[in-house]
Amino acid sequence: KNEVEQSPQNLTAQEGEFITINCSYSVGISALHWLQQHPGGGIVSLFMLSSGKKKHGRLIATINIQEKHSSLHITASHPRDSAVYICAVYTGANSKLTFGKGITLSVRP
Amino acid sequence: GAVVSQHPSRVICKSGTSVKIECRSLDFQATTMFWYRQFPKQSLMLMATSNEGSKATYEQGVEKDKFLINHASLTLSTLTVTSAHPEDSSFYICSASQGLRNQPQHFGDGTRLSIL
Numbered sequence: 001k002n003e004v005e006q007s008p009q010n011l012t013a014q015e016g017e018f019i020t021i022n023c024s025y026s027v028g029i030s031a032l033h034w035l036q037q038h039p040g041g042g043i044v045s046l047f048m049l050s051s052g053k054k055k056h057g058r059l060i061a062t063i064n065i066q067e068k069h070s071s072l073h074i075t076a077s078h079p080r081d082s083a084v085y086i087c088a089v090y091t092g093a094n095s096k097l098t099f100g101k102g103i104t105l106s107v108r109p
Numbered sequence: 110g111a112v113v114s115q116h117p118s119r120v121i122c123k124s125g126t127s128v129k130i131e132c133r134s135l136d137f138q139a140t141t142m143f144w145y146r147q148f149p150k151q152s153l154m155l156m157a158t159s160n161e162g163s164k165a166t167y168e169q170g171v172e173k174d175k176f177l178i179n180h181a182s183l184t185l186s187t188l189t190v191t192s193a194h195p196e197d198s199s200f201y202i203c204s205a206s207q208g209l210r211n212q213p214q215h216f217g218d219g220t221r222l223s224i225l
Binding site: 043 | 153214221
């Protein structure tokens with residue numbers, strides 16, 4: 001069993017829809033990263049959080065430490081949101097990350 | 110936000126060639142840099158962790174003589190794929206961190222390596 005599980009694996013949405021991507025982990029963590037990877041390969045850090053909720057533009061990330069679960073929400077989705085969304089957790093004293101497999105999101109116009 | 114520059118973005122070369130990839134942190138001191146490899150539709154696989162001024166720590170199964178890592182300054186780490194073969198073709202991506210607990214990793218744009 002992977003230490004970081006993401007669901008669903010693939011997701012297709014219509015432009016404008018509210019989207020939720022989930023991440024569950026089975027290890028103790030110090031923080032969690034939501035990352036976005038576009039088809040070209042570059043990775044952008046969306047959020048790093050260790051508790052509660054963060055919001056940036058149309059993106060909202062929440063984490064429940066007790067339940068070992070985090071969600072990434074996209075409001076008013078747009079085709080440019082199409083990408084792979086990766087959940088990764090910090091588990092040690094250093095900055096080493098453990099990655100989920102990522103979710104491929106396609107937003108149709 | 111913090112910027113990490115990775116160069117080159119794409120390399121196509123013949124089998125047997127050695128290829129050097131550079132990873133630079135442009136606006137912060139990167140005490141720790143990470144090198145990852147990613148196969149199509151797979152997640153990132155950590156190859157090695159490098160701390161400035163010391164030898165890199167390689168993950169199990171990664172050949173240190175094959176993938177040479179140098180982290181001689183707080184802003185630059187290099188990965189050299191020595192005597193590359195077609196099976197080394199992959200997407201390589203670096204990230205940089207200030208190395209302290211809970212400091213985020215900042216990722217480069219990656220290098221797509223194709224060995225003919």
